[in-house]
Amino acid sequence: xxxxxxxxxxxxxxxxxxxxxxxxxxVDGSIRAIGADAAAxxxxxxxxxxxxxxxxxxxxxxxxxxxxxxxxxxxxxxxxTSRAAVAGGITSLVALPGTEPVLDEVSTVEFVSRxxxxxxxxxxxxxxxxxxxxxxxxxxxxxxxxQAGAVGFTDGTRAIADALVMRRALSYARTFDQLIVxxxxxxNLAAGGAVTExxxxxxxxxxxxxxxxxxxxxxxDLHLVEITGARYHVAHVSTGAxxxxxxxxxxxxxxxxxxxxxxxxxxxxxxxxEYRTFTKLSPPLRPEADRRAVVEGLRDGTIDAIASxxxxxxxxxxxxxxxxxxxxxxxxxxxxxxxxxxxxxxxxPLSRVLRALTQAPADILRLPIGRLALGAAADLVLxxxxxxxxxxxxxxxxxxRNTPFDGMPVQGCVVKTFVAGRNVYSADR
Amino acid sequence: MDKSPSPLFPHRHLxxxxxxxxxxxxxxxxxxxxxxxxxRADDKKRSVLRGRTIINLxxxxxxxxxxxxxxxxxxLGADVINMSVDGTSIKKGETLIDTxxxxxxxxxxxxxxxxxxxxxxxxxxxxxxxxxxxxxDGAHEHPTQALLDALTIRRRKGSLKGLTVAICGxxxxxxxxxxxxxxxxxMGARVRVVAPRTLLPAQIERLGVEVFHDMARGLAxxxxxxxxxxxxxxxxxxxLPSLREYFHFYGLDQAxxxxxxxxxxxxxxxxxxxxxxxxxxxxxxxxxxxILGQVEMxxxxxxxxxxxxxxxxxxxxxx
Numbered sequence: 001x002x003x004x005x006x007x008x009x010x011x012x013x014x015x016x017x018x019x020x021x022x023x024x025x026x027v028d029g030s031i032r033a034i035g036a037d038a039a040a041x042x043x044x045x046x047x048x049x050x051x052x053x054x055x056x057x058x059x060x061x062x063x064x065x066x067x068x069x070x071x072x073x074x075x076x077x078x079x080x081t082s083r084a085a086v087a088g089g090i091t092s093l094v095a096l097p098g099t100e101p102v103l104d105e106v107s108t109v110e111f112v113s114r115x116x117x118x119x120x121x122x123x124x125x126x127x128x129x130x131x132x133x134x135x136x137x138x139x140x141x142x143x144x145x146x147q148a149g150a151v152g153f154t155d156g157t158r159a160i161a162d163a164l165v166m167r168r169a170l171s172y173a174r175t176f177d178q179l180i181v182x183x184x185x186x187x188n189l190a191a192g193g194a195v196t197e198x199x200x201x202x203x204x205x206x207x208x209x210x211x212x213x214x215x216x217x218x219x220x221d222l223h224l225v226e227i228t229g230a231r232y233h234v235a236h237v238s239t240g241a242x243x244x245x246x247x248x249x250x251x252x253x254x255x256x257x258x259x260x261x262x263x264x265x266x267x268x269x270x271x272x273x274e275y276r277t278f279t280k281l282s283p284p285l286r287p288e289a290d291r292r293a294v295v296e297g298l299r300d301g302t303i304d305a306i307a308s309x310x311x312x313x314x315x316x317x318x319x320x321x322x323x324x325x326x327x328x329x330x331x332x333x334x335x336x337x338x339x340x341x342x343x344x345x346x347x348x349p350l351s352r353v354l355r356a357l358t359q360a361p362a363d364i365l366r367l368p369i370g371r372l373a374l375g376a377a378a379d380l381v382l383x384x385x386x387x388x389x390x391x392x393x394x395x396x397x398x399x400x401r402n403t404p405f406d407g408m409p410v411q412g413c414v415v416k417t418f419v420a421g422r423n424v425y426s427a428d429r
Numbered sequence: 430m431d432k433s434p435s436p437l438f439p440h441r442h443l444x445x446x447x448x449x450x451x452x453x454x455x456x457x458x459x460x461x462x463x464x465x466x467x468x469r470a471d472d473k474k475r476s477v478l479r480g481r482t483i484i485n486l487x488x489x490x491x492x493x494x495x496x497x498x499x500x501x502x503x504x505l506g507a508d509v510i511n512m513s514v515d516g517t518s519i520k521k522g523e524t525l526i527d528t529x530x531x532x533x534x535x536x537x538x539x540x541x542x543x544x545x546x547x548x549x550x551x552x553x554x555x556x557x558x559x560x561x562x563x564x565x566d567g568a569h570e571h572p573t574q575a576l577l578d579a580l581t582i583r584r585r586k587g588s589l590k591g592l593t594v595a596i597c598g599x600x601x602x603x604x605x606x607x608x609x610x611x612x613x614x615x616m617g618a619r620v621r622v623v624a625p626r627t628l629l630p631a632q633i634e635r636l637g638v639e640v641f642h643d644m645a646r647g648l649a650x651x652x653x654x655x656x657x658x659x660x661x662x663x664x665x666x667x668x669l670p671s672l673r674e675y676f677h678f679y680g681l682d683q684a685x686x687x688x689x690x691x692x693x694x695x696x697x698x699x700x701x702x703x704x705x706x707x708x709x710x711x712x713x714x715x716x717x718x719x720i721l722g723q724v725e726m727x728x729x730x731x732x733x734x735x736x737x738x739x740x741x742x743x744x745x746x747x748x
Binding site: 197198199201202203204205206207208210274275316319320321322323324 | 447524525526544546547548549551552566567568569570604607630631632633635636
């Protein structure tokens with residue numbers, strides 16, 4: 001494989017606290033040299049990528065993506081998901097197990113990584129199901145699945161509701177030092193609900209979910225983490241109360257981490273007015289105070305990671321009355337610009353935003369990726385940090401179109417994406 | 430083609446009370462007054478909407494509201510077709526949007542819709558070129574019910590302004606309550622809601638109501654008592670332990686009624702559950718109960734709504 005020399009970049013890396021002008025040399029898919037002398041090491045036939053002072057950072061790691069293959073290829077297949085990912089600057093993603101069939105057996109987990117490797121566009125990792133068929137009853141073969149490559153265990157969009165099952169999942173996962181990822185919502189308390197309980201739900205006549213449903217599940221789990229010692233991750237945390245609980249647990253030294261999705265720091269529950277089904281999410285959008293708590297959690301590091309929670313739906317699933325409409329939005333191609341709004345507004349420093357998209361998910365998943373380090377895979381994204389534009393869903397590579405962010409003005413875009421040194425995406429100029 | 434709305438009622442659709450102004454509401458009520466008289470005459474039929482087509486599209490069972498709208502349309506000379514979508518194409522997989530587009534292609538002049546989900550009528554209205562009237566969507570709104578209630582009250586009390594109205598019962602699931610709360614606030618009445626806490630939605634006080642959990646206190650010195658129908662299936666959802674207990678604490682009987690003003694009037698959107706939310710003798714008290722009057726006003730108000738939404742000014746002048 002030829003070498004690639006990235007010239008005149010602003011090298012940005014949270015892992016090594018790097019933020020300086022310089023060059024980077026990739027040879028055979030790995031990072032060979034970083035900094036002023038990188039150019040000197042470059043072989044004569046190296047491909048030169050002129051970075052024009054743009055930011056060269058580790059490729060993003062999206063730790064929460066709903067794959068539609070296997071099972072729902074009409075929505076999106078692994079190829080379109082991959083193309084959307086690299087267009088969004090994502091070089092590694094983690095698939096949730098809620099495919100059809102469910103990723104609860106070695107064969108299905110291996111299928112996903114085999115398909116991804118064959119395409120060679122983006123690194124795809126997978127979570128194994130925590131319980132068989134995501135039914136919340138019987139544990140999957142966590143040890144064997146981990147050997148087959150599963151990077152953590154979760155029931156996806158379903159909370160592991162039964163306290164005894166959760167206790168055993170945590171205990172058993174700890175045996176193999178595996179991560180359990182929870183959808184933080186007490187399902188009985190949330191049953192039938194479509195939006196967060198409160199004035200807006202009441203005005204619209206929509207069935208509400210008390211935000212306490214998130215807190216109850218998180219607090220219960222934290223007690224179980226305390227007695228099991230297992231690594232526990234809260235997905236898409238969205239309420240100030242749950243973030244506080246996690247903040248306290250971290251202070252006590254519990255092995256807990258969490259992520260959020262851009263919708264929870266970009267939007268509040270007022271976005272659902274007029275019954276806009278593109279704003280129907282699970283967990284639902286929250287009041288403004290919670291949105292601010294999410295921003296604060298990202299700022300102080302309580303929230304470790306930002307994940308897209310990319311979830312494709314077709315039009316028929318969204319053009320329905322609100323309670324019948326499917327929950328979830330796509331997010332691969334909006335992850336970076338929406339996360340960068342935190343930086344541009346001055347809410348969260350750039351290095352922390354970038355860490356939430358690279359180093360943090362790598363650390364949570366214990367993967368040796370997401371860093372500009374010698375010998376690490378040359379998974380890179382070149383970012384024009386300041387370019388203003390409007391999000392245009394008609395230009396997305398994703399097959400699905402369900403996003404509430406179409407037309408939103410943002411700042412910062414992906415210029416080029418490289419996976420193992422190979423240029424897998426270049427923005428149209 | 431879109432028809433330009435009447436200056437008296439500058440709205441294309443009637444999807445809810447929320448968003449209307451006092452002038453809009455008065456325009457409907459004033460016009461409805463005339464139709465009350467027309468409906469009491471031997472010759473009940475006019476031709477102001479002759480040549481117009483109305484479809485009553487009901488996704489939820491309803492005899493009273495559908496009949497009321499049907500009579501309203503026919504008495505104004507329109508052709509009215511009833512569609513009950515329980516066993517038809519929706520079950521075969523046709524979406525709500527497809528249904529709207531199909532009906533739209535038939536050149537309707539008005540579509541009256543009832544649906545069990547909040548917001549469903551808004552979704553349909555977006556796709557229709559004709560006027561759409563919400564005949565009840567989920568737990569959201571039922572605007573013609575609030576309008577007929579307003580007409581009923583206005584005819585007995587002269588005005589809604591300054592009256593105290595208690596709305597009692599299953600507020601949580603009630604579109605009637607939401608539309609009435611909105612309308613009564615717009616018209617300057619004071620609104621109370623009375624219910625056990627399990628049947629009240631979160632932050633209901635933000636909609637402009639005073640909340641009571643004790644019926645006797647909630648009814649103290651009120652001018653109007655609006656009882657809501659209790660859906661029997663609420664028993665299964667743990668909202669209430671028993672009908673017996675509900676009636677004991679929240680059923681309207683003579684003792685609780687005595688707390689209200691001596692000339693307080695009783696309303697109910699019907700059909701009533703005797704002995705569940707209201708005592709039979711109270712419901713049938715012709716001096717106090719406006720329940721049948723509400724039904725009468727319903728036809729007149731719906732005539733006024735159809736008229737205002739469908740008639741152009743040229744036609745109004747030569748009618």
